[in-house]
Amino acid sequence: MSDDFEPKIVAFLCNWCSYAGADLAGTSRFQYPPNIRVIRVMCSGRVNPMFVSRALVEGADGVLISGCHPGECHYEKGNIIAKRRFELMHELLDFMGLDPGRFQVSWVSASEGVKFQDVVTRFVDQVKELGPADKINRGDEL
Amino acid sequence: MKVMDKTQLDKLFGAGYEVIAPVNTLGVVEYIKVTVPAQIEFDFYNSKKPAKSAFFPATEKMFDIKMQDRKAVSMDESLPEMKDTILFGIRPCDAGSLTYMDQLFNWEGFEDPYWNARREAVTVFTLGCSKVCPNSFCTSVGGGPKSKTNADVFVYEVGDKLVFEAITDKGSAALDKMGLEEATGAELEAAQNWEPAEPEVVDLDETPTKLDDRWPDEHWVDVSLRCLNCGICTFLCPTCHCFDIIDYKHRDKCARCRVWDTCQFDDYTVHASGHQPRETKQSRVRNRILHKFNYIPHNFDMFGCVGCGRCTSLCPVNIDLIETIQEVEK
Amino acid sequence: MSNVDKMREEAKKLVSECRFVVGYERGTFNHLDRALIAKTPEDVDKFVFGPTSIPNLTLYAVTDFRRPLKRGESPDARPIGIVCKGCDAKTIVELVREHIHARDQVKIIGMPCKGTIDPKKFAMLYGEDNDVKQITWGPDGFLVDGQAPKGDLLAGKCLHCKVRNPSVTDVDGMEQVDQPEAAGFEGIESFEAMDPEDRWRFFEGQFSKCIRCYACRNACPLCYCHQCSIDIQKPFNWTQKFTELPDNTFYHTMRALHLAGRCVDCGECERVCPMDIPLRLLNGKMAKVAYENFNIESGEDPDRPSLLGGCDPNDKECFIW
Structure with a gap:
């Protein structure tokens, strides 16, 4: 894969932890790759697995979902509910041979700017390794 | 009449035409563009997807819309770029459906450029049916296994050989370019005297008039109770032509497309207000059957059904078209 | 009687x-x-x-x-x-x-x-236009017009059946039948053992055939929503009506996920599919994950917790960072 491939990554960050974590990473000047496009959601439980499929169809190379650590959810168990869905989604993508590596979930709290930096760096590397998403990406056919 | 061995199918490709032919993709026989003769399938009753998809694809772009600063600045018609094409091996019933579809897409002065562009570029090679398809009744609606309606060339399958009979000038021009041998002897005789088996005749002559007063719900409730409201019968019908127009934006490109739609779906008739005038099963089943056996006969003076029997064979809950009509007529 | x-x-x-x-x-x-x-x-x-x-x-x-x-x-x-x-x-x-x-x-x-036939297998063996009069159950297997069948006719779902005698019924006194041992997830496992690229090539071919007639959804007794998420057009639509690979994949992924932990493997979706897409494979995979990761099996206990409606802090985390 060519080195100059810069993946487009959609990141759904929970308002209470991960979004604040990303903020902290920013204010603390932790460098992370600029490939992510952040969408703030109120809870990782708000993220429907269809968001992931839709992003992949509409041209994302990867989808990152990040929420509070289990047990620390602002809404008590939103992320625990979400976890099951993502587990199933991951298994299904894997089963269909649809590069499950393009879909990643992580728990990042508001104080973990360093972890956020680490997660994004690792994920961008992982997606770069996989190359541009072309399996269900609608591309520029139209 | 010309003759060709089935092993010489590459002559089809040699004449400078593109070829659309029946291909068995993972168990589904459909008409798609082929590049190698080996892809062409001969052993089938009728294709699952009707040949209408060669003229009226399931998804078709109608307009290219240019966007600037999130505003549409221009809209250009995107007509299919068609080279001369041979549509090889369509069954007489599918070819028969083109009579209605041609009129429909050119109805009362409204000409559909997409349909016509494809239709003009295509030379139809109809392949006679040597087997009777299950549930078919083509002879009862004006067709038949050797009907030459709309065929430019009629193809007889004689053992391992194919005998081509040119019907129109377009057809004979295509045959000339292919450089085939003249049919002689046994093959010619076999083609001329070919008498294929025909499906049983169902009496449908009176049906359009009998259905005139069958609008009220009570006639349709019992026959539609089983219906799932899926789109199999309509999507796979050679004379169903409904489409939905959608605008689709992808990054800075935008297109207006049309996709197959069906009267069996819930969202087909929904008004902008949210009102659904056709909200029950019986009204949808009624629309499908009355359209084919009552509205089209009145408007176009022909049956809206070519009798291919696909809707009955593929219906997952076994709603038999003929049985339904007979039930309603009672 | x-x-x-x-x-x-x-x-x-x-x-x-x-x-x-x-x-x-x-x-x-x-x-x-x-x-x-x-x-x-x-x-x-x-x-x-x-x-x-x-x-x-x-x-x-x-x-x-x-x-x-x-x-x-x-x-x-x-x-x-x-x-x-x-x-x-x-x-x-x-x-x-x-x-x-x-x-x-x-x-x-x-x-x-005692198990149903698979109409597709039957049509393959006897031809679409056959003159078979009757198929019945014999002492061991099916009888086609009183004869042993030409080949295997048993529907795929019946190999996995654990309930030949219905577990719930309002009618007593039916003559019970023998219950053979049910197959597990072997079919799914052997598919999983394939190379990921091959798996995608398989599904790519299958999903490309889909004409989006929604027979699988409409025939499914568990797809009872008044409005399916696929049909929603306002305020925005989840996916387009295009019958192309991305949209078809989206639809089938979505349906498999919505049936995860609920599908009872009645096999209707696969039977009604006019394009012969092996949909039980996707639902079977979801059933396998539900059983192995979350210990949930559908159709046995009306009081069991729901898979996607419930949660458990002790769930496995297989891929989360």
């Missing part, structure tokens, strides 16, 4: 007190019995049952085909009678669990079943 006679007798009793009784009648084509919505004892006389009684009739418990009510009219509160095989009875368990029906609103005539 044979099971079929018993079924007719019970259905006749039920038909007077129910809105309708759904049973099987002889179809017109390819030996598939079809649903008969019986409202009178005369209709019940047409009921049959055998290896060709394939459709899952519990669908008609969730399809609402009453006419719209007039103002001031109250809905018909009488129960519905349904002839069920073991797998269909599992659907009722799921519907009760999801509060779609109260258990006493559905009268189940549970029919012991």
Whole structure:
């Protein structure tokens, strides 16, 4: 894969932890790759697995979902509910041979700017390794 | 009449035409563009997807819309770029459906450029049916296994050989370019005297008039109770032509497309207000059957059904078209 | 008294007190019995049952085909009678669990079943246009016109069947049948063992065939939503109506996920598919994950927790950072 491939990554960050974590990473000047496009959601439980499929169809190379650590959810168990869905989604993508590596979930709290930096760096590397998403990406056919 | 061995199918490709032919993709026989003769399938009753998809694809772009600063600045018609094409091996019933579809897409002065562009570029090679398809009744609606309606060339399958009979000038021009041998002897005789088996005749002559007063719900409730409201019968019908127009934006490109739609779906008739005038099963089943056996006969003076029997064979809950009509007529 | 006679007798009793009784009648084509919505004892006389009684009739418990009510009219509160095989009875368990029906609103005539035929296998072996008169159950396997069949006819779902004798029924005294050992997830496992690229090539080919007729969804008794998320057009649509690979993949992924932990493997989606897409594979995978990771098995216990509606802090985290 060519080195100059810069993946487009959609990141759904929970308002209470991960979004604040990303903020902290920013204010603390932790460098992370600029490939992510952040969408703030109120809870990782708000993220429907269809968001992931839709992003992949509409041209994302990867989808990152990040929420509070289990047990620390602002809404008590939103992320625990979400976890099951993502587990199933991951298994299904894997089963269909649809590069499950393009879909990643992580728990990042508001104080973990360093972890956020680490997660994004690792994920961008992982997606770069996989190359541009072309399996269900609608591309520029139209 | 010309003759060709089935092993010489590459002559089809040699004449400078593109070829659309029946291909068995993972168990589904459909008409798609082929590049190698080996892809062409001969052993089938009728294709699952009707040949209408060669003229009226399931998804078709109608307009290219240019966007600037999130505003549409221009809209250009995107007509299919068609080279001369041979549509090889369509069954007489599918070819028969083109009579209605041609009129429909050119109805009362409204000409559909997409349909016509494809239709003009295509030379139809109809392949006679040597087997009777299950549930078919083509002879009862004006067709038949050797009907030459709309065929430019009629193809007889004689053992391992194919005998081509040119019907129109377009057809004979295509045959000339292919450089085939003249049919002689046994093959010619076999083609001329070919008498294929025909499906049983169902009496449908009176049906359009009998259905005139069958609008009220009570006639349709019992026959539609089983219906799932899926789109199999309509999507796979050679004379169903409904489409939905959608605008689709992808990054800075935008297109207006049309996709197959069906009267069996819930969202087909929904008004902008949210009102659904056709909200029950019986009204949808009624629309499908009355359209084919009552509205089209009145408007176009022909049956809206070519009798291919696909809707009955593929219906997952076994709603038999003929049985339904007979039930309603009672 | 044979099971079929018993079924007719019970259905006749039920038909007077129910809105309708759904049973099987002889179809017109390819030996598939079809649903008969019986409202009178005369209709019940047409009921049959055998290896060709394939459709899952519990669908008609969730399809609402009453006419719209007039103002001031109250809905018909009488129960519905349904002839069920073991797998269909599992659907009722799921519907009760999801509060779609109260258990006493559905009268189940549970029919012991020795396995149904696969109409696609049958058409392959005997041809689409065959003159077979009758398929019955013999002492070991099927009998086609009294003869042993030309090959394997058993439907794929029946290999996995654990409930040849329905686990829930409102009718006692049916003659029970032997229960052979059910297959596990071997089929899924052998598919998983393939190379990921090969798996995608397989699904790519299969999904490309899809014409989005939604027969799989409409035939599924557990897809009872009034409006499917795929149909939503306003305020925005989840996916386009294009019958192209990305949209088809989106649709089938979505459907598999919405049925995760609920699908009872009645095999209807795969049977009704006009394009022969192996949909049970996706649902089977979801059932496997539900069973192995979350210890949830559908169709057995109406009080079990829901997979996607519930949660457990101790769930496995296999891929989360």
